[in-house]
Amino acid sequence: MHAIKELVVEARTGTGKGPSYQIRRKGRIPAVIYGGKTEPEAVSVDAQALGRYLEKGAFLTTLFMLVDGDKKIRVIPRALQRDPVSDRAVHVDFMRLTDGASVRLAIPVKFKGQEASPGLKRGGVLNIVRHQVELVCPAETIPDFLECDLTGLEINDSLHIGNIKLPEGVKPAIKGRDKTIASIVAPTSVIEEQRAAAAAAAAPAAEAAPAEGAAPAEGTAPAAGAPAAGAKPAAGAKPAAKPAEKK
Numbered sequence: 001m002h003a004i005k006e007l008v009v010e011a012r013t014g015t016g017k018g019p020s021y022q023i024r025r026k027g028r029i030p031a032v033i034y035g036g037k038t039e040p041e042a043v044s045v046d047a048q049a050l051g052r053y054l055e056k057g058a059f060l061t062t063l064f065m066l067v068d069g070d071k072k073i074r075v076i077p078r079a080l081q082r083d084p085v086s087d088r089a090v091h092v093d094f095m096r097l098t099d100g101a102s103v104r105l106a107i108p109v110k111f112k113g114q115e116a117s118p119g120l121k122r123g124g125v126l127n128i129v130r131h132q133v134e135l136v137c138p139a140e141t142i143p144d145f146l147e148c149d150l151t152g153l154e155i156n157d158s159l160h161i162g163n164i165k166l167p168e169g170v171k172p173a174i175k176g177r178d179k180t181i182a183s184i185v186a187p188t189s190v191i192e193e194q195r196a197a198a199a200a201a202a203a204p205a206a207e208a209a210p211a212e213g214a215a216p217a218e219g220t221a222p223a224a225g226a227p228a229a230g231a232k233p234a235a236g237a238k239p240a241a242k243p244a245e246k247k
Helices: 017-025 047-056 188-208
Strands: 005-011 028-034 041-046 064-068 071-082 089-096 102-112 125-128 132-138 146-149 158-160 180-185
Touching: 005 028, 005 047, 017 028, 017 089, 028 047, 041 047, 047 089, 102 125, 102 180
Parallel strands: 005 064, 028 089, 102 146
Antiparallel strands: 005 041, 028 041, 064 071, 071 089, 102 132, 125 180, 158 180
């Protein structure tokens, strides 16, 4: 589970582009704390301290305890704005997490048991359908990642969300759909061989089928209902219509 991190913040009075620019010049990043039954608070965080957490990854799924003097606020980042040129953080939104609160997060997926998968041992390839899974998690039990076990999976087997043991209280964000996370597929060489074999088997059948409108081969009986070559029309039968003459 995620360990809560501590981040020191300072209250700020000015809002808007001008005051935010001045705060960044001092080496701090403007931020807002919202949610719960309390009014939004404008604060700032040290740019270097924030940068260390950004470098570690999973920033938007990390719990923080924001410390402002004697006041502590448990939050989770919900939005991070970056400069389009330098890619540096320019603004952060934090959401308060009260006791018993739940939050919807995209949790990364990791895999184990590759050495115990018969399908992978036979040359199969792990096809990852989802690198993250949307979950609704209580603030106290947010997992760092979901661990998917590939043990026993053969070629063409699939791994679904229902196959993963989720932490207590954690549920899929979308109910009633057992989405596929990964599957074991045949290697490309095997697929190409199967396609070539299927094409070779279909070729003789295509050659044996007569072309549409083609005359029957010599010595073969005419199709049912068709007059034999050179036979006279039956008595009372109307002669075939002559083509119109060109004038």
